[in-house]
Amino acid sequence: MYWDKLSHEQINTKIEEALNDNLSYRKEKILGVPASYLDEEQFYDDAPFLENSPFLKTLIANPNHIGCHTLGGEAEPFFKGTQKIENELIELCAEEILGGGKGQQDGYVAPGGTEANIQAIWIYRNYFIKEFGAQSNEITVVYSQDSHYSMPKGANILNIKSIVLDVDYSTRMIVQEDLEHKLKQAQDTGVKYFIVVMNMSTTMFGSVDDINRVSEYLDENKLHYKIHIDGAFGGFIYPFTNDSSSYSFKNDRISSFTLDGHKMLQSPYGTGVFIIRKGFMDYALTEEASYVQGKDYTICGSRSGANAVALWMILKTHGSDGLKVKMRNLTAKAASVCSQLTKMGVEFYQNPYLNIVTMRGNYVSAHLAKKYALVPDSHNNDPNWYKIVVMDHVKKGVLDSFLMELKAELNSKN
Numbered sequence: 001m002y003w004d005k006l007s008h009e010q011i012n013t014k015i016e017e018a019l020n021d022n023l024s025y026r027k028e029k030i031l032g033v034p035a036s037y038l039d040e041e042q043f044y045d046d047a048p049f050l051e052n053s054p055f056l057k058t059l060i061a062n063p064n065h066i067g068c069h070t071l072g073g074e075a076e077p078f079f080k081g082t083q084k085i086e087n088e089l090i091e092l093c094a095e096e097i098l099g100g101g102k103g104q105q106d107g108y109v110a111p112g113g114t115e116a117n118i119q120a121i122w123i124y125r126n127y128f129i130k131e132f133g134a135q136s137n138e139i140t141v142v143y144s145q146d147s148h149y150s151m152p153k154g155a156n157i158l159n160i161k162s163i164v165l166d167v168d169y170s171t172r173m174i175v176q177e178d179l180e181h182k183l184k185q186a187q188d189t190g191v192k193y194f195i196v197v198m199n200m201s202t203t204m205f206g207s208v209d210d211i212n213r214v215s216e217y218l219d220e221n222k223l224h225y226k227i228h229i230d231g232a233f234g235g236f237i238y239p240f241t242n243d244s245s246s247y248s249f250k251n252d253r254i255s256s257f258t259l260d261g262h263k264m265l266q267s268p269y270g271t272g273v274f275i276i277r278k279g280f281m282d283y284a285l286t287e288e289a290s291y292v293q294g295k296d297y298t299i300c301g302s303r304s305g306a307n308a309v310a311l312w313m314i315l316k317t318h319g320s321d322g323l324k325v326k327m328r329n330l331t332a333k334a335a336s337v338c339s340q341l342t343k344m345g346v347e348f349y350q351n352p353y354l355n356i357v358t359m360r361g362n363y364v365s366a367h368l369a370k371k372y373a374l375v376p377d378s379h380n381n382d383p384n385w386y387k388i389v390v391m392d393h394v395k396k397g398v399l400d401s402f403l404m405e406l407k408a409e410l411n412s413k414n
């Protein structure tokens, strides 16, 4: 993994050039597009700070990135400058971060991790239907109980079944016997096609599914499957902290990834990333999108080009080395919290390559959880777990005061 960092001037110039390659609602004759630059009363484009703010400039110019531009061909020509930035971004994520071959992946900037996950499930459902004549009730999505709720949401929207795999309470790893039992049971009831979602970090624990063990089982039993990786949380940290990860396009059992800039990259909301091996986007083609040049292959349709620009700018500002340092600092900070918790005898879960520390609920009072905005595993009952997510704003001083208060609470209990 390597890419250079760029200076603010270089980034500014590049985005300026991209905007100049777009058609400008202000300067050109554009009669047929049902959109314009942003409302001038609220978003005036002569504010002096815009000169040095390529993201805000793009936001105001309001380019639409509808469709999937890595497919080449004749995508909407109006915004080709910033669409090229999006293509560069997808290429960088696919090839540098996820180890894909040169020009071997397609993708787009999605509204978030939820859409990117559902886009994957949609594509594989259509693939099984189109290529193998599968019926909806012969297709199932398989994921662990710690997976994000976008998986049941996707299965519900797409009218296919779900298999939810148990995880071990302490290790948060998928229980092998449960996997074997549930997949056999599904086959006995006529399921033939498996859309398997593996977590390159779960939301609550930062646990990373044991993809080698699961995919070996699928292969040994000659199951018909496609594997999608939910890297919405971990996608912009795990590849930077774990040099020997199995989660990359070098692993030919993996077909697609979700990443999410608006978590670890601190980009604005609307910066999910969907990346898939070439040859699959066609299964999400909506032929009826006849007014869109280049058609549409996404769930969302219209989307702002400013989001792609924001992601591209952040990745280029830090460079790969800068992000490695940043992400490793976060995991180091999480590790230091863990060593304090261990000294206090508090039970917790932490994956050393991730920045989440999840404490057993019985050690933390509701008062402390509220004071430090810890997130519980469930808002319904007494939580089993509370998590700390060590992000940029989580300063050592605040962590220290939390740990001191926790220690005082535990001492007073004993």
Ligand SMILES: Cc1ncc(COP(=O)(O)O)c(C=O)c1O
Binding pocket: 111, 112, 113, 114, 115, 117, 148, 150, 201, 202, 203, 230, 231, 232, 233, 234, 260, 272
């Ligand atoms: C593992 C995982 N997948 C998917 C999502 C959904 O992402 P979004 O909220 O961007 O749609 C999240 C969000 O927390 C997540 O942690």
